[in-house]
Amino acid sequence: MSEQEARELAAGFDLRPAWRLDDAQIEADAVAFWSRLNLLPADVKPERRAKELAAVAYKDDRIVGVCTAQLARLEQVRARLAMIRSATDPDHRRGYSSQALTIYARELLEVWAKAHPEERIAGMGAVIQSENLRGRGKEPVWPTTKLTLIGYTPDNNQVRVYWFEDFRLD
């Protein structure tokens, strides 16, 4: 699927930015999304995860997809990355591409990283845990999100990275 095709799949959805906006409505809607679908681990407070929101997808005034980002150092590459997690309402997995939301979040985060050079955010990373993505794991480079396989975690999850274009290593 091309990046354009991914964007077109999300045409019927309303993609909204959330990164560092402290938007109370979006955060409340995201908390409702996680609670409704029972998605978060027991030890994760939804209100805290809501502070990591990067972008969300609405359909009919309800959140059906979220992408969060946690700024953290990935020791393998000795750099600080926006480590993303994504979740999609199972009722919307066919008609909507979470890839479009990831692309949207990637663009937002890259712009923010460039505007905040003091944060030294080198790119976007992901540890692929979702069973729904296992088949796509056969492709080392995902052409839509540009996430590239660079290794595996000790428990066999793929580690993928997209490097921001303007970033320079130390």
Place this chain on the structure above:
Amino acid sequence: MGGKALEIRVAWRRDDPEIEADAIRFWNRIGLLPPGVSPEERAKELVCVAYADGRLIAVGTAAIEHIPQLRANFAVIRGATDPDYRRLGAMWALAEPVRATLEQWAIDNPEERLAGRLGFVEHGAWGELAKMPVVSRLMLFGYTAEGRQIRGDWFDHFRFD
């Protein structure tokens, strides 16, 4: 670049005696190979070479190895340039022909399961370019225990089983 033209020749798996002899002379002249590595053996890893003034002045080689970090076979690439010709940028001139040659060979020999290129960047070897996470499609994948950058490039066609 001094106005000198570079001639790039493909050598990968061709057993070209002239190119191999020139490469062996090059390594012996420059003294670049580590102890214990025979020029004749390294010559079998030649991918592309660059000539200037009728003389071989740069080489790109590759050894196919299984990389546990990536769970795939990669062509581990190395390059060397005659110090007297470094200003010609021969190593970068070889980068794309080396990539294209190896990628086509991987497509033509699918049983080899060659997934891409991998390189280890010695400290200082790339200068300021080492600060760019992606250079000539070679993306930073990590670091060795000694702190050398590990850079990789997956071939477009490759898929895991």
